[in-house]
Amino acid sequence: MKRLTESLTHPWLTIRVQLALGIFFVVAALPKIVDPPSFAHMVYNYRILPGALVNLMGLTMPWVELLCGLALILGIWTGTARTLIGAMLVTFIIAISINLARGNAIDCGCFDPTPVPKTRVERLQDMQFVVLRDLGMLLMVGQLWWAERVLSPES
């Protein structure tokens, strides 16, 4: 058990997880920053936020993703960036799960805000995959948190 803990919290793994997570978020943010109206449309399709907040979310969310991703890549404020990324992932998982539950087939808009022609069934399958993918990324956040706790318990 101790050996497993050491392996999973080893700095070699931690730095790679941190870089991978940072790159994921930077890559996800850039297309949305380039085309805010398309991303706002994606936010609207989730049918969760009030109309007045759709554009604000469409404008600011990608920049939060970008700055958090850059922070992880550059090793600046990694603890805070990791926490914010974890919070965003939980939000995405909840938002997609709500739409899965009510049968609202939508494009995730996670990496590309351009609408893609798909059938309803394809969209629902993609949403299930996105939930699993985000859960995987949440595990990465968990690994970073665990590694920090092991390496510096006082934090």
Add this chain to the structure above:
Amino acid sequence: MNLRKHLLEAATLIVAAVLCALVSNAIASRERKLALVGSYPNAQKVPEESAAPGPTASPSPATETASATVAVQPETTAPLTMTIAPVTQTVVSTTTAPPKAAAPRTAATPTAPTATAPPPAPAATAKSTPADLTKRFPPHPDKAYVEIAYADADALHNAGALFLDARRTSVYEQGHIAGARPFSVWESDIDDKVRKLFDERSDVATQALPIVVYCSGGECEDSHMLAQKLWGIEFNNVYVYRDGFPDWQKRGGAVHTGQTP
């Protein structure tokens, strides 16, 4: 202490993100700019499940997809093939001739302008005068829009009705219904465009002329959102071409590419 440090860093990151977003939006081109506060009345209304799922970019012909409509296909001169009553706002004007520059019907729509510039003469073919057009496609002030299929869209196009393309301008430039103007509901200048259109059609007679709005068909709602905006500013005769540009293109309707209508 550590929690305070994390909160401070988190707040700094979020504030920096908001500032970056505001600056980038301020310097963005017209097509990529967003109004900071959106106006989407149906933002929390989940669309009804479509019974027959299909690709959104290539919808099947109008007569096959009109699941939420009453299909009426008369052989007479009345050309409407399908209608719905999609009004979702609570405030409904029932007058057939709304007063010039009256207040908008929804708070979310732009304020009605008071300009009195003479309206442009509506384009019409030799066979159709504006009076003919409004006779065949009468105003419907109690409904934000009426959905139509290709046959009616084509008839209105031939009669010189105004067509508005609700898709993104970049998509419009790749191909649109000939004569259609770009009116993307997701771009920041949409309210200005609607106001300008109201300036062009500031009298009751021209406001009653049919306007056809379309987007990409299928699950695309942009045309419906634009129709709601137009209805909110006293346009009483708006038609949504439900199957939109893919259907128009498939059926060989006149198409134009580029920035101009």
